[in-house]
Amino acid sequence: MEIEVIPVGGYSYIGKNMTAIRIDDEIIIIDMGINVDNISKFGERESIVNKPMKELYDLDIIPNDKILENYKGEIKGIILTHGHLDHIGAVNFLAPKYNVPIYCTPYTAELLKMQEKEYGVILSNDIKKISPNSTINISDKLKINIINSTHSIPQSIMVDIITNKGHIVHTGDFKFDNFPLIGKRTNYEKLKEIGRENVLLLISESTRSEELSKAQSEIIEKYMLYDVLKSLDTKGIIITTFASHISRLKSIIELGKEFNRKVIFIGRSMGKYIKAAEETNLYNFSEESEVYSDVKEYKKILENINNDKEQYLLVVTGHQGEPGSVLDKLSKDSFKFDIKDSTIIFANNVIPHPINEANRKILEERLKRKGVNIIKDIHVSGHAKAQDHNMLIKMLNPENIVPNHGDINKKAAYYTIAEEKGYKLGEDIFFIEDQQSKIFNI
Ligand SMILES: [Zn+2]
Structure with a gap:
């Protein structure tokens, strides 16, 4: 043969x-x-x-x-x-x-x-x-x-x-x-x-x-995120991670309940992978959280919750610093949502490539200039x-x-x-x- x-x-x-x-x-x-x-x-x-x-x-x-x-x-x-x-x-x-x-x-x-x-x-x-x-x-x-x-x-x-x-x-x-x-x-x-x-x-x-x-289990990631959330006292908390990582998104919903914050997923790819998970009965995100993939919709939502940030846990696209992503836009004040009193948790690694590395560096510097609290590398591979x-x-x-x-x-x-x-x-x-x-x- x-x-x-x-x-x-x-x-x-x-x-x-x-x-x-x-x-x-x-x-x-x-x-x-x-x-x-x-x-x-x-x-x-x-x-x-x-x-x-x-x-x-x-x-x-x-x-x-x-x-x-x-x-x-x-x-x-x-x-x-x-x-x-x-x-x-x-x-x-x-x-x-x-x-x-x-x-x-x-x-x-x-x-x-x-x-x-x-x-x-x-x-x-x-x-x-x-x-x-x-x-x-x-x-x-x-x-x-x-x-x-x-x-x-x-x-x-x-x-x-x-x-x-x-x-x-x-x-x-x-x-x-x-x-x-x-x-x-x-x-x-x-x-x-x-x-x-x-x-x-x-x-x-x-x-x-x-x-x-x-390789560490995804359950370790959940504990890592818990530990970080427990340490925070900022009003706003924004997590960015891989939209396709459905079990991580599910963990974030569970953590949101633990910390009395309603989870809102924002971004086109968040909407896409979450919809696929719902269509295949993996998890009912809509029942447990809010999901906005359309820019007009999330622009409005961000404006509405701007004064009540302590009630929400936002999960957004843009962990690699991608231009045009939700986090990129938030950092540029594209919405009526003030991020300066927020913590941004990067629940990801930077995928090693010069473009990603440059994009992330620019994004982080912009966030730092605004006084945003950044927590990086909360991630298991x-x-x-x-x-x-x-x-x-x-x-x-x-x-x-x-x-x-x-x-x-x-x-x-x-x-x-x-x-x-x-x-x-x-x-x-x-x-x-x-x-x-x-x-x-x-
Ligand atoms: Zn893969």
């Missing part, structure tokens, strides 16, 4: 993730993401819709899938591991080229539906909703285990392709969260069961592999650290490993973890770059 890993994107640096795996004459595609940082160079995400495909390839915004034109194998399906933009943002551009079904969990499917509207590109592909911890038949020869995992967005999965010689596991983005606040823990039993059989190949994310630690990787390698005991979702430094850090377990570079662990495929003869 021949297995070929075709790294379309996400193997040389983080972003525009897309992997094709050929098993003899059949190909499965996993994820079709965009490079979010490259989009931010020229404005709004929706503005990429009218750009010709060639430009999107040239600007390194979408994965260059032309590499797949040279393969004789037949593409059987597209599987999406989770709903982050660097994993699903390019689906509308690329998937229509392949007349195959898209398999994803209900939350990811809901986001895909919204993305169709945002881009104005309706998918012709059949979108098949899959439940975490199920098995799907993708062809006569190939079955796939969909394994529930934990990350920083609901319903993330790992993909296990079952061949007649053994398993091929693709982790997607993950961390082992033993106290997830929405959904279940990663299905350790299934991973161990697969490990007892025969894992031919593990393709693993390596984003945080250089950190010799264990959604990515596996060294100990999570130790656990996964031990559970699966794979014959071969390919780290992805990272640059050479992150892969090298991953290698030191694998090396301790006897893996050797070039023998059973392989670094591959975008567009340079690797064949395994099994």
